[in-house]
Structure formats: C-alpha cells, structure tokens
Amino acid sequence: MSDEFQFTQHSHRRYNPLTKSWVLCSxxxxxxxxxxxxxxxNAPALPEYDPKCYLCPGNTRANGETNPAYKTTYAFPNDxxxxxxxxxxxxxxxESAKGLLRVTGVRGQCHVxxxxxAHNLTIxxxxxxxILPVVKQxxxxxxxxxxxxxxxxxxxxxxxxxxxxxxxxxxxxxxxCTEDVPEEPxxxxxxxxxxxxxxxxxxxxxxxxxxxxxxxxxxxxCENDSFACVVPFWAVWPFETMVVSKRHxxxxxxxxxVQQKDLANILRRIACRYxxxxxxxxxxxxGIHQAPVDGQDHNGDTHLHIHxxxxxxxxxxxxxFLVGFEMMGEPQRDLTPEQAAERLRSCSEVHYKKQQKL
Amino acid sequence: MSDEFQFTQHSHRRYNPLTKSWVLCSxxxxxxxxxxxxxxxNAPALPEYDPKCYLCPGNTRANGETNPAYKTTYAFPNDxxxxxxxxxxxxxxxESAKGLLRVTGVRGQCHVxxxxxAHNLTIxxxxxxxILPVVKQxxxxxxxxxxxxxxxxxxxxxxxxxxxxxxxxxxxxxxxCTEDVPEEPxxxxxxxxxxxxxxxxxxxxxxxxxxxxxxxxxxxxCENDSFACVVPFWAVWPFETMVVSKRHxxxxxxxxxVQQKDLANILRRIACRYxxxxxxxxxxxxGIHQAPVDGQDHNGDTHLHIHxxxxxxxxxxxxxFLVGFEMMGEPQRDLTPEQAAERLRSCSEVHYKKQQKL
Ligand SMILES: [Zn+2]
Ligand SMILES: [Zn+2]
Numbered sequence: 207m208s209d210e211f212q213f214t215q216h217s218h219r220r221y222n223p224l225t226k227s228w229v230l231c232s233x234x235x236x237x238x239x240x241x242x243x244x245x246x247x248n249a250p251a252l253p254e255y256d257p258k259c260y261l262c263p264g265n266t267r268a269n270g271e272t273n274p275a276y277k278t279t280y281a282f283p284n285d286x287x288x289x290x291x292x293x294x295x296x297x298x299x300x301e302s303a304k305g306l307l308r309v310t311g312v313r314g315q316c317h318v319x320x321x322x323x324a325h326n327l328t329i330x331x332x333x334x335x336x337i338l339p340v341v342k343q344x345x346x347x348x349x350x351x352x353x354x355x356x357x358x359x360x361x362x363x364x365x366x367x368x369x370x371x372x373x374x375x376x377x378x379x380x381x382x383c384t385e386d387v388p389e390e391p392x393x394x395x396x397x398x399x400x401x402x403x404x405x406x407x408x409x410x411x412x413x414x415x416x417x418x419x420x421x422x423x424x425x426x427x428c429e430n431d432s433f434a435c436v437v438p439f440w441a442v443w444p445f446e447t448m449v450v451s452k453r454h455x456x457x458x459x460x461x462x463x464v465q466q467k468d469l470a471n472i473l474r475r476i477a478c479r480y481x482x483x484x485x486x487x488x489x490x491x492x493g494i495h496q497a498p499v500d501g502q503d504h505n506g507d508t509h510l511h512i513h514x515x516x517x518x519x520x521x522x523x524x525x526x527f528l529v530g531f532e533m534m535g536e537p538q539r540d541l542t543p544e545q546a547a548e549r550l551r552s553c554s555e556v557h558y559k560k561q562q563k564l
Numbered sequence: 565m566s567d568e569f570q571f572t573q574h575s576h577r578r579y580n581p582l583t584k585s586w587v588l589c590s591x592x593x594x595x596x597x598x599x600x601x602x603x604x605x606n607a608p609a610l611p612e613y614d615p616k617c618y619l620c621p622g623n624t625r626a627n628g629e630t631n632p633a634y635k636t637t638y639a640f641p642n643d644x645x646x647x648x649x650x651x652x653x654x655x656x657x658x659e660s661a662k663g664l665l666r667v668t669g670v671r672g673q674c675h676v677x678x679x680x681x682a683h684n685l686t687i688x689x690x691x692x693x694x695i696l697p698v699v700k701q702x703x704x705x706x707x708x709x710x711x712x713x714x715x716x717x718x719x720x721x722x723x724x725x726x727x728x729x730x731x732x733x734x735x736x737x738x739x740x741c742t743e744d745v746p747e748e749p750x751x752x753x754x755x756x757x758x759x760x761x762x763x764x765x766x767x768x769x770x771x772x773x774x775x776x777x778x779x780x781x782x783x784x785x786c787e788n789d790s791f792a793c794v795v796p797f798w799a800v801w802p803f804e805t806m807v808v809s810k811r812h813x814x815x816x817x818x819x820x821x822v823q824q825k826d827l828a829n830i831l832r833r834i835a836c837r838y839x840x841x842x843x844x845x846x847x848x849x850x851g852i853h854q855a856p857v858d859g860q861d862h863n864g865d866t867h868l869h870i871h872x873x874x875x876x877x878x879x880x881x882x883x884x885f886l887v888g889f890e891m892m893g894e895p896q897r898d899l900t901p902e903q904a905a906e907r908l909r910s911c912s913e914v915h916y917k918k919q920q921k922l
Contacts, residue, residue: 289575294574306774527728534721
C-alpha cells in the first residue's frame, strides 16, 4: 500500500457546506456486482391527450372541477393537500414545551402546476420556448404566495417517473407552501448565513465561480451566461446535479428576461442529457431552493438554485437505494461526482427520440 | 373552522429531539387516493437450503472462500466493502481545507453477519433461543472492532427485503466500521450531550420512561423488563419503530444475560408483528445506535437503541416514497405515530404462517 491516495480508488468523505453534513464515497465499489433494484424498462408511447388524465386540458378532476383548455401551463390547488389554509389554531401545551414531545400546528397551501397541455411531453422533450412559460408560472405562483400572510415558505418541486412515486406521466410539478421554513432550506439558510459572516461572501456565488473557473471544470455538466449545472462535490445520488445562478439572485422573482430564458435553456439541456444517459424517461425529484417569503431580507443567506435528485444508478432499470448504512449512518455513493459529470457531459443535448427520427 | 385542534385531523410538525429536526404530519390525508408504488406481492416459499446462495452453510462465495457448516450465526468480511483497512493515507490539501471542497480519507472494515443457517427464516420466524446467538454475535463483533485502532465507529444494520435493495433473502445483516462517526449517530450524540447538559439526565432514559408511563401508552407497541418498542413521537416512516433500553446502557457490550435475552425477545416480537401487519415478509432497514469505539467515555451522550425504518404504507404492495417535498423540504407522514402504534399493537405475536397451520 505505497500508492498515492486517489479519489477514484480510495474511500473518502466529502463535506456538504450547504447542509453541513458528510457523504461517504467508495469509488472502488463501482466494479462490484449489481445490488440495485431492477425496474421495468420503458413504458409504451403515450398519447398527446388522455381522456382519463386529471391534468389534461378540458378533463374533469375527482372533485368535479373541470380543467380549462389551457395552452401553456395551468396551476390549481391540490385536491388532497398535505397542508391546508383552514384549520384551528394550535396552542402549545406544557408537555410539548418540555422538549421531548414538541409539536406545532402548520397551515399552508398545496398547488399543482401543469407544465404543458401535452400529456406525453416532459421538460426533456419540450422546447425552450415552451419551458419559458413554466418559469413564468413559477414566478407568478411564488409572488402570489408571498402575499399570503400565513405563508412563509414556498417549496416548488417536481417528481418525475413512477420510480419517484409519481403515478401520472402528464408533465407537472407541485408547490407546497407552509407557515414554517422546512428542514432542508432552513439548514441551507443557516449554513449560508454562517459562511457570509465568516467570508463576507455568498457560499453559492463562491461555489459557482469555483466550479466554472477550475481547470477542466471536472464537475460542470453544462452552462450558459446565467446558470451552471454541476454535479456537486458532495452529491449523494449517483447523477445528482444542481443548477445554480452565476450571479447573486435570491429567488425566481428576481430573474430578468434574459435569466428567465437562460433558466429555461439550462433546464431543457440537463433534462435532455438525463433522458439520453440511459435512453429512457429519466426519473428524478427536482426542487427549487430560494428565499422564504417571510417578510425578512434574505439577500445575505439565500441564493437561487435547483436540485435534481435522480435514483438511477447504472441503467434505466437499476435503481440506487438509500437504505441501511445510508439511513443509519450517512449517505454513501460509489461513482465519484467527477465520474458522474463526465458521463453526463458525454450525453447529447438532442433528445434520443429525435435522434432516432433523423 | 371553530373546531378544536386535533392531532388526528390537522397538519402539524413534530420535533425529533435526537436529531434536532422536524417532521411534517398530515393526518387528514390518510383518506386520499393511493399514490404509493405497487410492489409485487409475496414470493413463493423458499427452501431451507439454497445451493446457489452465497450465505448458506458449506457454499462457496464469489472470492472462492467456502462458508463453514455453521449452526447458529456466521460473520465474515464483506467481499465488496465500502471501506477498506488498507489504503494510502489521505493528506488534506489547501483547496480542501478552504471549506467548499472539503474531503477526508476513510479507512474501515465491512462485515456480513448471517443470522441463521436456514435460508428461509427471518428474525420474525426465528425463536428467541435462535435470536440470542445473533445478539451475542453483535456483541462479539462490536468488541472485536473496538480493539482495532483505526476504527472508531461500528454501524450494525440489516436490510430486509427486495424493497430495501436486498437481493438475498438469506437472513443476514451487515456491520460497517469506520474511522469517523457517521452523520446520524454524530447528530444523536450531539443532541444527547446537549440534553444532558441542560437537564442533567439522559434523553433516551427520559423518553423511554415518558412513553412507558404516559396514560394508555399511546405509542408503545410492546415491552419487556429491559426494552420498550415504540413508534417515536417524531417517526418519519409510516410504521417506524424504535427499540430502546429502559435502563441506561450505552452499547450491546454492556448488556447482562437477562438483557440479552430480553433483546432477543423484543426483536422477535416486533419483527413478528411487522410480518403480521400486512401478512407478508415485511421489509425494513434496521440499525443499532450505540457508543462509538473511539476510546472516549460515551456514558453521557449515548444510549443503546435500535431503529426500524420500514417502507410499507398500507399493504404488502404499497410503498411510501420519500421524494419531492420530503427531499427538498422535510420528511412528511400522513398516519400519526399513535395510529401506527395502535395498528401494530392489534397484530398478533404469533407469526401468521404458524397461525395458518393451526
Ligand atoms: Zn438548496
Ligand atoms: Zn438512534
């Protein structure tokens, strides 16, 4: 064992400065026999309109409401919300306050955001022109929710694919708005505030600059003037990426016209590379982290970024599990983030279905 | 909305004092249409010995080694370990030290622990007498690893079922031993140290007492003289449980003969209740949290407990997903912990396969 330490050969831990937590990386294991789950491969082609889909234009939902004949995007309140606007006020009792049984009430709103009237499209196959209205819808939703007095945080996300528990392929995301800032953004805000205090700079401004100026850009997948898409140095999921604004922007609401177009551009490109990686409709959870809408100034402790957490490991049918050591100990990955970025960089930005048509 | 706030009706957040994090609870959603995944139902009956299983007694493993004809348990080094004893020393460089690309090397060992020579058994169907050697094997492994100078933490865990990425049904667990204390136990240790400082008491001693003396014991599933099995007040998974020692014990190594038997007893009973809940071999990740083996005195900041994290939601084939808001925001559950405990309490401690034989 007189070799030098190599990140592609030897176990190491990487630190996530955004959440102040560690990830175990075991790159030598990329050669071990497969242990992930086998998912069924690609579904048959979908119709552009499905009369039974509760998200398609003109269809009636479970609660009797009818979707309009929308042409771009459509947002409406979730029929089965995790949080509601109307519920009795919670009064903390003594037992709760003592610390072992702490509890608070949570009011909020949940919304569904359709990305396109076409049942059979996803961000990966939509054009940048068609994704731009999605960005604008997010902005409108975020700004609307900011006006609601009991809402202090807006979490926009998308679950894509049955591997992510999403039963309806119609392209759509969700928005859960709550009284409290949830755990993950709260951790990030705390870490970013501490970084600013220590370095008099923004953690993600510094990180975006570091990744886009490092020689060879080993973790950058793609970029444009406004955004970089990187496999974070501390990524947990095999092909996890983060889309981060190059300039200091705290929320979608602060994006100018060029940045909005650039966001549509980079979203299409990373989603398309994902689909091309294993020639399948690539599943993921995607979520936007940005400033809470709690009336406070978050210029110092937030920076707009989007996380993509995809569960696939080495093919359309082999999934990565976060179980065992990862639940009881800490997240663990085999492939290094640099190897993952290299794989994603080698994918085309023309969707494989369109390539086959050529 | 003049009703009173009810935990079974209204959204609330519950605080996990062990990890200092929050969980969102949306009990009104237990009536919504199902959104989990449909897994294939029960597999056909397995043979007691499988000539192709790499864990069965007498069989040869991929690396050419042959398992002994073991009669109770058998532990051996994992052929594809996530961490290894032998690797070059890592030297932190300047860039890493600056904070955005922090990394450390990790040495360690990974072991497999077979629970029984019988290919077709699980803890749920084993007798207490047959589980006792598993407890004793854990004690031996923990003590052996404590003697290795570069190992400071021992994480014992079991992934049961293909839903947890476990491809081999032969009853077995794993042990990953590392230089560093992983994230989850590190968080718990920190929280327990703070609790002790503030209350001059052990968090889990206090919690075990609170749960077993609260009128009606709403979150207790089962108990014996030495251990209580509870659905924690802050449980994330629908049927998550924690087995906690009633007396202050920091590791398996400190259990006396009676406590060892009581641990075998409570493990059998909760595993059996799990199988009976949906009449299937119930999948879970199970893990033991106890004192690190770093040579420090952890009497003040650790307390032996075992986590069970099962992914099933409402039947043998409907799985709970931790995606979307749960990845981007915070964990969320619909069923309250009290409702889950009630369901588990109503299950028999006689395994359903044995009931059918009567
Ligand atoms: Zn973030
Ligand atoms: Zn624990």
